[in-house]
Amino acid sequence: MGEGIFIGQGGGRPQVLELKRANRHGLIAGATGTGKTVTLQGIIEGFSANGVPCFVADVKGDLSGLAMAGSPTAKTHETFAARAEEIGDADWAYADNPVQFWDLYGEQGHPIRTTISEMGPLLLARLMDLNAVQEGVLEIAFHVADTEKLLLLDLDDLQAMLVDCAARADELTTTYGNVSKQSIGAIQRSLLQLRTQGAEHFFGEPALDLADFIGVDDRGRGIVNILAADKLMASPKLYSTFLLWLMSELFEALPEVGDPDKPTLCFFFDEAHLLFDEAPKALLEKIEQVVRLIRSKGVGVYFITQNPIDIPDTVAGQLGNRVQHALRAFTPRDQAAVRSAAETFRANPGVDVATAITELKVGEALVSLLQADGAPSPVERTLIKPPASRVGPITPQERAVMIQTDAIGDKYDTLVDRESAEELLAAKTEAASAAAAAAKATTDAEKAAAMQAKADAQAAKVAAREQVAQEREAAREAANSPWTKIATSATRAAGSSIGRQVANEIGKQVFGTKSRSRSSSGGLVGTVLRGVLGGLFRG
Incomplete structure (x- = not known):
């Protein structure tokens, strides 16, 4: 159908989604069972046939049929x-589409991972339902990690950083x-909840290379x-946060x-609606910003929901193509x-929108698409074209073959755990503990x-005192022994006899002995000398 995607026939003419205006976003809405999935499938087939890569979240599992051609049976x-x-x-015929299967849990497709750093504190805070104070603490943790060159790759890294x-x-x-331990404790409890939802499968490496999303066969x-x-x-919060992260990453990359x-x-x-339910104002502003600006990156965003009022007015105003x-x-x-x-469509005198919306049959829709000049076409009641691929899910065996034979191969299948914040902080703690232990050992050795x-x-003092005491005791015992007493007595006796002899001899030499009465004074001196000398010898 030339430069557009044939949507269906309405108002007596083909309803065509102009490729040049397809990056102006769109909305597919309707109650359950009215044909939204078939419409979505047909539009994706049209984009793929025109060389435009697509991404779609398969909520019910039936979009996997895009990988296989429909069957006449x-x-x-x-x-x-x-x-x-x-x-x-006349061009309608069964055909398949080149498909790559992905799964955050790595069960039904290649794992999709990103790092904690790439997710950023804003989306993580939304994912963990943090209040403003806790979000501020989380931002501080990210800043400190960035300043100290600590890679935040997975939940273990963030846990260690906190x-x-x-x-x-x-x-x-x-x-x-203010960084309170109470706030950090609240964040850690939220991380535990994320783990129970399986979020640890989403955070890690190898991280998704966006180039693998944008390719042709x-x-x-x-x-x-x-x-x-x-x-x-x-896990609706994980679902919505992942989708917003992916769109944000594309916007940055x-x-x-x-307008290509x-x-x-x-x-x-x-x-x-899961993207917007209970979303805080800051997150809604982020979604609006990305939707508004990503158009200039050549990315078209299409929302599929049961009720059009599920989409906030600030976002709905950006959606130019409507089914x-x-x-x-x-x-x-x-x-x-x-x-x-009814109020969002460009009026058409021949269509009572408010009435028609409640009367549409399965596979029928009100369609208004941006025309080549950028203006929306008047709304038309349109019969939607049938899809060319299989309606409904493929078998697990068919899915397994697709996963094993696509261009991605095993690029993302093995988790890589390289050195990051957890390991570096553990080494830092271990080194600090070792240093503290060494310092304590040194101090203990010095004290010992x-x-x-x-x-x-x-x-030594005690030994010296004991030595002195022993010597005194030995001297005392030696002084009191029988042999010592005998020797002392003998010496005194000998000293007394010798002393008298010496004294007598001196007296003879000094005073003479022939006449004792010759001098009374001489006799007295002699007596004294004899006494002194005798005492000396006795001592």
Whole structure:
């Protein structure tokens, strides 16, 4: 159909999605069972055939049929063939599409991973339901990790970083503002909840190379990237945060191209309300910013939801291409949705939108698409073309063959755990512990040596006192022994006799002995001398 994608026949003419305007985003809405999935499948087939890669989250598992051609033996064949004839689609024929399967859990496709650093604190805070204070602490942890060149790759790295921040809370509070251990504890509890949702499979390496999302096969057909999201739907915050992260990464990585002849990539967000439910204002602003600006990167974003009022007005205003299937006006909210949807279309005098929305048959929709000049076409009641690929899921065996034979190979299948914050902080803690242990050992050795020296000195004093006492005792015992007494007595006796003899001899020499009475004074002196000399010898 030339430079566009044939959507269906309405108002007596083909309804064509202009490729040049396909990056102006779009909306596919309608109640359950009204044909949204078939419409989505047909649009993706059209993009792929025109060489535009696509990404779609397969919430119910039935979009995997894009990988296989439809079959004339299928239950839907007669219906589809009749519809193709009714709308004059002479080119309609069964065909497959080049598909790559992905899965955050690595079970039904290649694992998709990103690092904690690439996710960033804003999206992580949204994922963990953190309040403003806790988000501020998380931003500080990211800043400290960046400053100290600590890679945050997986949840273990972030856990280790938070433990380190708690240990340095006083230091970080002085530098960056209040870092309370209570806030860090709350973040750690949220991390534990993420683990229970299987988020640890999403964070790590090898991280997704966006170039693997944007490619064509050997026939020039755009690769259709299908994310298995049936299990992921049980963790809606992880689902919505992942999709927003992926879109944000594309926005940062792709160059500005303005309005190219055809999109670089087209995104399809099924169950789009999950992206916006209970989202804080800061996150809604981020979504609006990305949707508004990513157009200039050549990326088209299409939301698929049951109710058009699920999309915030600031985002809905950016959606130029619209396909509205039937809505049921049973409740006040449904009635409000009908009125809202009717007001968003460019008026057509021949179509009562508010009435038609509740009357549309399965496979029929109200369609308004941007024309070549950028203006929306008047709304038309349109019969949607049948898809060329299989309607419904492929078998597990077929999926396994597709995964093993696609261009990705085993590039992402093995987890890589290189040195990052966890290992570096563990080494830092171990080194600090070793240094503390060594310092303690040195201090203990010094104390032990000092105590030993003191004990040795005390022992030496005791030994010296004992030696003196022993010598005194030995002297005392020696003085009191019989032999010592005998020797002393003999010496005294001998000394007394010799002394008298010496004294007598001196007296003879000095005073003479012939006449004792010759001098009374001489006799007295002699007596004294004899006494002295005798005492000396006795001593």
